[in-house]
Amino acid sequence: MVSVNSDNRLADILLEIKRHLRVCQGCAGAVKVRDRTMLCDHTLGLILTAVVQYDTVLKRRIRAKNRGGPVVYACPDMSAHGKSYALTAEPLQVTGVQEGLF
Secondary structure, eight states, rough: OOOOOOOOHHHHHHHHHHHHHHHHHHHHHHHHHOOOOOOHHHHOOOOOOOHHHHHHHHHHHHHHHHHHHHOOOOSSSGGGGOOHHEEEEOEEEEEOOSOOOO
């Protein structure tokens, strides 16, 4: 079972795809002309990994919603940050509460 407080792998992969598209001339050209057949194997692998990670995030979100209690999101209003945050935000397991800042 994957810990709810794991790293946000989906967001990391999305950033890696964006960075790669900036430096890989073949992929940059593919994006410009919107031809997926021009994408390199590395980009295709990242895209497939992102799909798998998105499914993992959805499973965690369903578990968080069903379980309730100490499972929360960093921001209570996920829609306030746009669709990308709402799609990639991962639930967190609260392990302690601090009453004051200092």
